[in-house]
Amino acid sequence: MRDLQTDWLKCFVAAVDAGSLSAAAPEVHRSQSAVSMQIKKLEAAVGRALLLRGPRQLQLTHEGQVLLGYARRMLDLHAEAQTVLQGEAVTGLVRLGVPDDYASRYITPVLQRFAPRHGGVEIQLDCEQSTSLIPRIGRGDLDLALVSRDHARRGTLLFHEPMVWVGSPQFDTWSRQPLPIAVYEAASLGRRSAIHSLALQGRPYKVVYNSSSLAGQIAAVESGLAVAALTQCSVPRHLQILGPEHGLGPMEPMQVAAYRSRASQGSKAVDSLHRMLVQTLRHAGR
Numbered sequence: 001m002r003d004l005q006t007d008w009l010k011c012f013v014a015a016v017d018a019g020s021l022s023a024a025a026p027e028v029h030r031s032q033s034a035v036s037m038q039i040k041k042l043e044a045a046v047g048r049a050l051l052l053r054g055p056r057q058l059q060l061t062h063e064g065q066v067l068l069g070y071a072r073r074m075l076d077l078h079a080e081a082q083t084v085l086q087g088e089a090v091t092g093l094v095r096l097g098v099p100d101d102y103a104s105r106y107i108t109p110v111l112q113r114f115a116p117r118h119g120g121v122e123i124q125l126d127c128e129q130s131t132s133l134i135p136r137i138g139r140g141d142l143d144l145a146l147v148s149r150d151h152a153r154r155g156t157l158l159f160h161e162p163m164v165w166v167g168s169p170q171f172d173t174w175s176r177q178p179l180p181i182a183v184y185e186a187a188s189l190g191r192r193s194a195i196h197s198l199a200l201q202g203r204p205y206k207v208v209y210n211s212s213s214l215a216g217q218i219a220a221v222e223s224g225l226a227v228a229a230l231t232q233c234s235v236p237r238h239l240q241i242l243g244p245e246h247g248l249g250p251m252e253p254m255q256v257a258a259y260r261s262r263a264s265q266g267s268k269a270v271d272s273l274h275r276m277l278v279q280t281l282r283h284a285g286r
Contacts (some may be wrong), residue, residue, distance in 0.1 A: 006078055008042035009071040011035045012050065016068060017156045019057045026262070057152060076279055091120035092269030097133040097145035098125065100214035101234030102161075102256070106146060106281055114276045121269045129212055131187040133259075140263035143270045146277065148189050148254040155259030158281045162232040163193050163251040165242040171224030174246040178204035182220035182228040185212050193251040194229035201249045256281075 014024035015035060025032045043050050050064035060068065098107045103125075111123070126133075130147040134154070137145050149155055167174050179198070183191040198205050209220040217228045221239055231254060235241060242248045258277045264270040 002045040004042065004045060004071075004074070006075065008038050008045070009075055011038035012042055012064075013068070013071050013075060015039060015051065015058055016060065016064075019153045021058070023153045029265075072282070076275070079275055089120050090118050090268045090272050092267060093122045093124060094144060094267075094269050094273050095124045095126070095142045096273065097136060097142045097147075098127055099130055099133070099146070099148070100127050101231045102146050103127055105233040106256075106284060110273075110277050110280045113280060114273055118269070118272055121272065123273070129184060129188060131185065131189070137259050137261045140261050143261055143264040143267065144274055144277070145259050146281075147257055147259050149257040149259065150189060152255075155257035156278055157255055157257050158278065159256050159284045160253040161256050162253045163190060163229055164232050164235060165194075165227055165246070165248040165251075166221055166230050166235050166239050167227045167242050167246070168221050168224055169238075169240045173221075173224050173227050174242050174248065178206045180208040180226040181205050182209035182211065182217050182226040183207055184217070185210070188212075189254060190229055190231070193254075197229075197249050197251045201247075203247065256284075 010028050011024065011030065011034075014027045015021055018024040018027060021035050021039075022032045025035050028035065030038070039051060046063065046067065048063040049061050050067060052059040052061060096107075107125075114121075114123075126136075126142065128136075130145075130150070133142065133145040133147050134150065136142045137147075146158075147155065148161070149157070165174075173180060181194065181198075183194060185191070195205070208226050209216070211217055211220070214230075214234055217230060218236060218239070220226045221228050227242060227248075229251060232241075258274060258281070260270065260274055
């Protein structure tokens with residue numbers, strides 16, 4: 001087997017993460033045809049097909065799944081070696097966005113690794129819901145965000161975060177009819193997932209509390225006012241996760257992704273934090 005060139009691996013990983021060759025092209029600063037050619041060279045080198053071109057999205061073959069993990073590790077080491085050997089202090093401002101429920105569990109370990117290595121980088125952290133962060137990335141108001149993505153081509157998929165029903169063990173709120181629920185704003189993916197789950201069960205419900213704040217959702221649950229649908233990572237230990245035994249069905253997990261603005265391309269500071277975010281959180285949901 002021939003040596004695997006870094007450019008081939010970059011195009012392969014970008015295509016998998018973006019979901020299509022056209023979406024991968026701007027990520028690696030190449031044309032769609034060039035990305036396709038690089039992947040064909042990689043497939044020729046390994047002697048196996050790696051990607052199946054479906055009508056909507058690329059699919060990995062078994063060999064592609066095996067190679068993907070190695071490709072990510074090789075690219076991570078390559079980038080790390082470049083950083084060390086360049087010996088240049090990275091400086092600048094990174095405007096980072098994250099929803100409240102992901103901040104403590106996921107952003108904290110990233111910043112703990114990043115800060116000692118890049119003391120010259122200033123980070124401005126904004127905590128908002130993904131529905132607010134995504135358009136801000138599109139406008140260039142933010143450089144980078146950890147978001148629950150709203151479609152398969154939004155950013156680099158890192159992991160799946162379970163959604164769970166939550167109640168207070170001091171109240172039997174879950175047994176009321178109709179079920180009182182606390183929800184996020186109308187565009188929230190969590191709200192959609194909760195209502196879709198109840199609709200599939202045919203369970204009557206009533207929205208009794210609206211808040212874009214995680215603290216507000218938790219307060220509604222603690223007071224016995226409602227049950228809420230929260231990401232599993234954000235559930236306080238003193239609250240109870242509810243399930244089928246409480247008459248509540250499963251919900252679709254959130255697809256958590258690192259989403260970067262086009263305007264930040266070329267910024268070494270954003271490059272470094274984006275790389276650290278992906279390296280630290282990939283497969284975190286496991």
